[in-house]
Amino acid sequence: MTKPTSQLSSQPTWPRGDALGEIGAEQFLAEYWQKKPLLIRQAFPDFQCPVSGDDLAGMACDEEIESRLVIGRDKEWHLQQGPFDEEDFAALPPSHWTLLVQAVDHWVPEVHDLLQHFRFIPDWRRDDIMISYAAPGGGVGPHYDNYDVFLIQGHGQRRWQTGQLCDSNSPLMDNDQLCLLETFEGDEDWTLNPGDMLYLPPRVAHLGEAVTEHCITLSVGFRAPSEQDILMDFSQLAAQELSEHQRYSDPDLELQPHPAQITDAAIDRIQAILEKYAGNRELIAQWLGETMTRSKYPEFEEDMEPAANEALPLDTRLAWRKQDKSDQVQLFMNGQCYVLPATQKALIEKLCNNRTLSQTEWQALGIQ
Structure with missing residues (x-):
């Protein structure tokens, strides 16, 4: 399955933060980011969900797309891994199940475009947009994540409860398929409608449950190694x-009273x-750029000749930096580092900001 390409506006508008309402990006980062949950009503007014349940079911049948089904309630939860087929969906009960499809932004341009609203967070921190489709009562059980997530209600209604702060010592249910909390101490309770958005920092316990049929939730997640x-x-x-010749050495060794x-x-x-x-800051920078731009699914990464493409595939990850005490700029693309002269900085910024260059500009950039 060939991934579509996408380009962003030629006039970059970050830091966006427009989905944060009256809070604004600076206040959000200072008071909420990695600190406490935030509910934003109508973060996306008149929101039209870019995918349907049928779209997600079709994607879940593709072996290149990661998908899961979670079925259950209370203390009984079961996980099935995709890809699925029509018989799998036909066998589902009328309620209490959820279909999860990862990295939908890699395949649907309209979903990828939503990422523009989150560019007040560095691009290289972004992971993907997972989308869930749930029957009434459907959810994945009480749990916590080790990363930040923005939960956008796409269609129908979902009830969210948030609870205690968790860590690796928090007791878990006896379930070898899912990491679910044994005890959930709910303290906030919201019902989200289409266009509403809930931000959750890492390790905050939460429990989501579909209130209506055809409940769709978009989860914008961020990388945190x-x-x-x-x-x-x-x-x-x-x-x-x-x-092998670079070894531990001790030419200053002195006689010691105890040999052991x-x-x-x-x-x-x-x-x-x-x-x-x-x-070594340069080595750290190289590691950071290469690691945080690695493709989420490198086994499905397509060969790309940049000079022959004006727009990049949706799953392309980009970052750049100017080297310390140097006239060179590092461009990181899908885990690869390209060291280019500082005269190319404007082109590199344009590429990372807009995800597109003209064929002439690609050739001028000179990367293969």
Whole structure:
């Protein structure tokens, strides 16, 4: 299945924040982002959902598109992984089920366009837009996420309850398919209508339940690598250019009274090796740009010759930075780093801002 392309307005308008209502982007970042939930009524007035239940069901039958079905209530929950077929949907009960389709913004230009409203958050922090379709009573159970999410009600009504702040020690249900909270302590309760939006910071317990038929909710999620992933992934990048000849050494070794003792001097030598790479800002920047622009589904990434395409596929991820103490600019595209002269900075900004260049501009940029 070929991914469509998309270009944004030639006149960039971020930081948008227009969906935040009277709050505004600066106040939202200062008072709510990663701090506390926020409900915005009619964030998208007269909202027309860009996909239907039939659209989502069709996407869930495609092996290139990640999808799930969650069926259940109370303490009984079951998960099925896609792709699905017509028989799977025909066998569903009349209530208490939800279809989840990941990365719909990779396939539907009108869904991708919604991301423009969230460009007060850096593009490289964005993950994807997941869309759920639920029968009455449908949900995925009480849970928490380790990332920020904006929940836009697309069609029908959904009841949302938010609760306690959770962590890795929060008790979970005995369910080997889903990570669901054993105890949910609800403190806020809202019913969302089409165009309403609820922001949830990481680790806030929440429970959503479809109130009406044909309930569609769009979830705009953001990437947040774990510290474990950061350390493991960065060390792998740092080690790529090292040879077997670069080893621990101790030419200043002194006689020690206890042969089995690990001395402070030995620890200092190891610490110095680690700090040499952990303190390398250029290496950190390279890791950050490459990691945060990696495709969500690299196995389905299409070969692209930029000079031959004016607009980029919807799943293309972009970021850029100017190198420290250098006349060069780094362009990051789907996990690849292109080092270009600073004279190309205007073209790079235009590409990242609008996701399109003319064929002449692609050729002038000179990346293959």
